[in-house]
Amino acid sequence: YRVPSTSDTTYHCxxxxxxxxxxxxxxVIAHKALIDPANRDLVHHLLVYECDSATIFDDANLPDGLCDDIFPKLQLCTTNIASIWAVGGDEVCLFLN
Structure with a gap:
């Protein structure tokens, strides 16, 4: 994905x-964001959502683009947050045992 140079902030979904x-x-018991060091100054946070089981997507054409542009396709995917990462975060283990 190439970040547009026309805005200060880009939200990509x-x-x-x-x-x-x-x-x-x-x-999921742990997660780790794998971000290329060359791009770390461009990434502020990541959110991973779980879609409602009623959501149906065309497997050959999954939504991909600016969040505002594709939001109507994602409405059933914005309720359950599965994972969050932000600058300064590291590997997160949710259950140590």
Whole structure:
């Protein structure tokens, strides 16, 4: 993704599908943002949302673009925050045991 040079702040949204091999309930116990050091000055925060199970996307054309432009397609994906990262954050382990 190339960050536009025409604005001070850009909010980019992209939908990823969970691999079909994960057919049973899964739990996230940790997360780590992998950001290229050359781009760290451009990234302020990341939010990962879980879409409502009623949401249907065309697998060949998943929403990807400026958040304001594709928001109507994402309305069922903005309720459940699954993970958050911000500048200064590191690997997060939610359950130590």
């Amino acid at each position: 992209k939908v990823y599908k969970v691999p079909s091999r994960l057919s049973t309930k899964q739990h």
